[in-house]
Amino acid sequence: MTSGPVVLVGAGNMGGAMMRGWLASGTEPGAIIVVDPSPAPAMAELLKSEGIRHCPAVPGDVTAGALIVAVKPQMMGSVLPGLKPLIGPDTVCISIAAGTTIGTMARHLGDVAIVRSMPNMAAMIGRGITAAVANDRVSDEQRSFANELLMVTGPVEWVETEDQIDAVTALSGSGPAYVFFLVECMAEAGRKAGLEDAMAMRLARATVSGAGELLHQSADHAAAFRKSVTSPGGTTAAALDVLMRDDALQALFDEAIAAAKKRAHELAEHG
Ligand SMILES: NC(=O)C1=CN([C@@H]2O[C@H](COP(=O)(O)OP(=O)(O)OC[C@H]3O[C@@H](n4cnc5c(N)ncnc54)[C@H](OP(=O)(O)O)[C@@H]3O)[C@@H](O)[C@H]2O)C=CC1
Ligand SMILES: O=C(O)[C@@H]1CCC=N1
DSSP states (O other): OTTSOEEEEOOSHHHHHHHHHHHHTTOOGGGEEEEOSSOOHHHHHHHHHHTOEEESSOOSSOOOSEEEEOSOHHHHHHHGGGGGGGOOTTOEEEEOOSSOOHHHHHHHHOSOEEEEEEOOGGGGGTOOOEEEEEOTTOOHHHHHHHHHHHGGGSOEEEOSSTHHHHHHIIIIISHHHHHHHHHHHHHHHHHHTTOOHHHHHHHHHHHHHHHHHHHHHOOSOHHHHHHHHOOTTSHHHHHHHHHTGGGHHHHHHHHHHHHHHHHHHHHHTTO
C-alpha cells in the first residue's frame, strides 16, 4: 500500500511543516511529491535542494500512496475535483482543512479512504497536537500509515465521530492564537503596571513559554500547577480573584470556542 508516493497538495505553513516533519523522520525526498502552483520562495528553494518533485498542477502520471490536502478551506471545493486522478484503490486521502467534511471530500473524490484531521501551528516545531477521524473505507493499514504521516508534527488523537473535529479545531487548531493573544494582554498589562514595553513583552513571552514547557514535561494537571504558584493570601491569589471572578473568563472562552466551532460549520459550506 505504501508503494505510491506521499503527495502533498498545498505547501504553505501547515503543509510545509508536515513535509519538513516527513523529511526529518527519514522519508526519502523521492517519495514525496508537492503540488502547489506557486510555493513561497523558501519552500521552492527547499524542494529544489531536497530534490523533491514539484508539480505546479496535478500530475497525470502519479497514483498516491497518501494524498495530503493542505489548502485553505475556501479552496477545497475548487481543488478537490482535480485530485481524483491521483487516487488509486490503495490511496488514503488526508485533509487538514478546517470545516470541510468527509462527506464533501467523498462527493468530490469518490467513495475512497478518507482521514479528516486537525493539526495546529506548533506543528512547525514538531510540538503540535493533531486529532483525526477516519471513514469506514480506511483500512487498519491505511490508518496506521496516516498516523505515521501525521505524528511527525506531534501526538495524534483519533476521535470516533466527525463532529468532534470541529470542536478540536476550535480548541487546539485555533488555540495557539488564544495563547499568543494572552501574551499580548499580559505584556500590555505589564506595561500599564510600569514596565518598559519591550521588557514587558520579553517577560510575558518567557512566562507563557516556560509555563507551557512545565505542562509539556509533566503529566500534572494544569490546576495543580496553578495551585502551586498561588501562595495563600499572596499576589497570585489577588490576581486570580480578578481573573476567576464570576467565571467570566470561562464564559468568554466558552463563547470563543463556540464561535470557532460555528465558523468551522460555516466553512464546510464552501465545499
Ligand atoms: N494555519 C494554521 O494554524 C492551521 C491551518 N489548518 C488548515 O490547514 C490548511 C492550510 O492552512 P495554511 O497552511 O495556514 O495555509 P497556507 O495559505 O499557508 O497554505 C496553503 C497553500 O496552498 C497553496 N495553494 C493554493 N491553491 C492551490 C492549488 N490549487 N493547489 C495546490 N496548492 C494550492 C497556497 O499557495 P498560495 O499561497 O500561492 O495561494 C499555499 O501555499 C487550511 O485548510 C487550514 O484550515 C489547520 C490547522 C492549523
Ligand atoms: O483559523 C483557521 O481557520 C485555521 C484552522 C485552525 C487554525 N487556523
